Amino acid sequence: MSRWQQLFESNERLFWTLHSVGWAGFALIYYIGSFLHDVRPIWVFIILLNAYAGWLLTVPLRYIFRWARTQSPMKMVIVVVLSCYVVALVWAVVKNVNYWEIYKHGYRPDTWYLYFTNTINSLIMVGCWTGTYFGIKNFQMLQKEKQNALKASTMAHQAHIKMLRYQLNPHFLFNTLNAISTLILLKENDIAEAMVSRLSDFLRYSLDNDPIKRVSLGEEIKVLRLYLEIEKVRFDDRLDVVWDIDDECDSALVPSMILQPLIENAIKHAISRMENGGRISISARTFGNDLLLDVADNGPGAEIKNGQLHRENGVGLVNIKERLQSLYQRNFAFSVEHNQPSGIRVRLRIPYEV
Missing domain, CATH: 3.30.565.10 (Histidine kinase-like ATPase, C-terminal domain)
Structure with missing residues (x-):
């Protein structure tokens, strides 16, 4: 089995790999997008710090969503929305602290809407994480249903083979044919003919x-x-x-x-x-x-x-x-x-x- 097969067959390895790669990609895209803004190491440090905070804060969502999937649709939607908002809000606060306290050395603007905008951006990112999570889970569920259908088909054919072995075993056929032979010797031809007809119908159903x-x-x-x-x-x-x-x-x-x-x-x-x-x-x-x-x-x-x-x-x-x-x-x-x-x-x- 290849490493890629082992990765996709283990939910734990798949989650942590995609989770880490996703947040690393966020940091890379964020850095490229703000390349003209600042290239100093302090700015790279802020980006990595924000990405790590996002990586850390979204981990609990996995376990919350796992529980929410077992609830009713309405309850699941409420839990997902509230969880996303709380995580986005906390992440926005962390990013604000990182930006104003570390990058700006304590300078803070008086315009409160900048904080709100940061929350919206955080909510969009957490929403993307949530959409990816549920998308992958639904894809896995679909694949599992296909595997179950294939397994059911395989097992049914195997069961059919076993069933035929039991139904067509020599003892059953021997006993039945012996009974028919006895009926013929006893001149019970009508009963023998009816028994042959029943045996034929039964075997036809079993085989077809x-x-x-x-x-x-x-x-x-x-x-x-x-x-x-x-x-x-x-x-x-x-x-x-x-x-x-x-x-x-x-x-x-x-x-x-x-x-x-x-x-x-x-x-x-x-x-x-x-x-x-x-x-x-x-x-x-x-x-x-x-x-x-x-x-x-x-x-x-x-x-x-x-x-x-x-x-x-x-x-x-x-x-x-x-x-x-x-x-x-x-x-x-x-x-x-x-x-x-x-x-x-x-x-x-x-x-x-x-």
Whole structure:
């Protein structure tokens, strides 16, 4: 990594570099602009002293503006304007002291408006500093959003690859095809044909659907029903599925195939290990501006450490969390907890979008 890349990737180094270069440039431009006025060392000293005072006084603005950006727009504007005026006023006083006490050796004019003019000039300079600061911050925010979008795209494709590995694993296909073969041997041709049709539709959705785009929960539930109908042929009465989907959730947008790994997880680690079978409960509801999704089973459960399942060959949980983080940054929740009286419950909270 080059030094320039290290500079722009570190906010601290970038700030102090631009801050120092900016005030050095101010001193240079000020000196060039007043070259005909005075070239004595004392005048150069005054310019450097004023630039250093400006450098020092504008440092606190960085931390004030950082806090102001977290407030409401109106409050942010008030804080920014007042902060700029106070800093400009203090800087104007410092410049007046430097000019009249050091450069003029104590001589002061009687015209008060010269002091006011100096304040206006200081305010313009501080305003330029503020505009540059917010301009750079907004540019960084835009770049970060582009990076997040690119990361989300990359993570979605990676998640899609993992998803296909899970969905098209030999065990799933073998069990499904074996069930179809058994149905054919038992002359249950209608059921076998329906199962082949469901498997075809499910695989087509898995392969053709773009993992970057979000789909309606209603469409996602439709595909999940296909998947569970395929699994029900294997487990027969041992698999009981309870749906609790609020009507207003059907149009909510969710990442494609976000719930299927959770259901597969429940079937693999809960239903298949229970002699008399078990139940999977799937619910969806809205709460304020959020969509709450819930997948629970009544299986034997598992050990949970730090909010993660502690067992080997878990399917898709890390995948799901990575996708949610890439798509929603911090505006989501993903938790794994013990179900009552037994089993595992996985809860998801994402923004409600239609």
